[in-house]
Amino acid sequence: MSFEFNPTQLQKRLFALALAALPMVAIVVAVAGAVRDLSIHHARMAVLRRERAAYEQLVADEPRHVQEVAEIRASGAEDALFQPAQVSAIATKIQAAIAQAAKAGGTSLKQESVSAESQPSNAFAGISVHVVFTCDIESLTRILHQLALSKPALFVEHLAIDDPGQDGPLTGPHQLNIGMVVVGYMRASS
Numbered sequence: 001m002s003f004e005f006n007p008t009q010l011q012k013r014l015f016a017l018a019l020a021a022l023p024m025v026a027i028v029v030a031v032a033g034a035v036r037d038l039s040i041h042h043a044r045m046a047v048l049r050r051e052r053a054a055y056e057q058l059v060a061d062e063p064r065h066v067q068e069v070a071e072i073r074a075s076g077a078e079d080a081l082f083q084p085a086q087v088s089a090i091a092t093k094i095q096a097a098i099a100q101a102a103k104a105g106g107t108s109l110k111q112e113s114v115s116a117e118s119q120p121s122n123a124f125a126g127i128s129v130h131v132v133f134t135c136d137i138e139s140l141t142r143i144l145h146q147l148a149l150s151k152p153a154l155f156v157e158h159l160a161i162d163d164p165g166q167d168g169p170l171t172g173p174h175q176l177n178i179g180m181v182v183v184g185y186m187r188a189s190s
Contacts (some may be wrong), residue, residue, distance in 0.1 A: 065070045087116045087127055087186070094129050095155060101146035102131075105139035125186045128157065132179045140178060147182060157181045 007015070067144060091114040102109055111132040135143070140161075147154050162177040 014151060022076035078107055087125070090184060090186050091116070091127050091129065094127060094154060097150050098129060098147070098182055101143045101150070102133055102135075104146050107133050107135040107139055107143075109133050126183050127186060128181050128183045130179070130181050132177070134175050134177055136174055137148055137176065140176065152184060154182045157183045 095112060095114070098107060098112070110132050113130045115128045115130075117128070144156060144159075147156060158179075158181040160179040162179070164175070164177055
């Protein structure tokens with residue numbers, strides 16, 4: 001079986017036109033791709049220039065920052081932190097401050113645990129004390145206020161209040177179960 005195709009004159013012209021336009025389409029696609037790649041490159045370069053300028057500014061500001069740190073150290077602002085010492089000694093001080101605040105609030109601690117976290121790259125180490133006690137809302141307010149006034153500074157990092165519920169009429173202040181994590185920071189020894 002044989003098959004013959006005899007294109008008409010119009011089909012021949014259209015085919016020739018398509019063949020002639022094919023390189024032009026390829027050139028347009030290549031130019032569009034190059035322009036897109038170039039614009040992406042320029043955008044990346046702009047980001048890199050901004051980052052470099054920011055880093056150069058940080059390097060240029062380094063003497064000023066060193067001076068500011070020296071002024072802060074000279075002002076005694078670091079007194080808000082514990083002096084370098086054994087973690088157990090600082091944990092004992094934190095526990096004593098919490099116990100004193102609880103006693104001032106009219107309650108005592110039921111449970112407490114200590115954990116310390118330090119990172120070699122950090123100039124400070126955090127000592128956390130987790131405590132559990134029971135008190136009313138007014139006592140809790142006094143305890144939190146007492147901790148906020150403590151020197152060196154103690155921070156309540158987590159506070160959980162559980163209402164155990166009460167059957168019958170209230171005969172006194174409503175008691176709440178309190179769990180909190182109190183953190184103190186210790187300066188690294190210099």
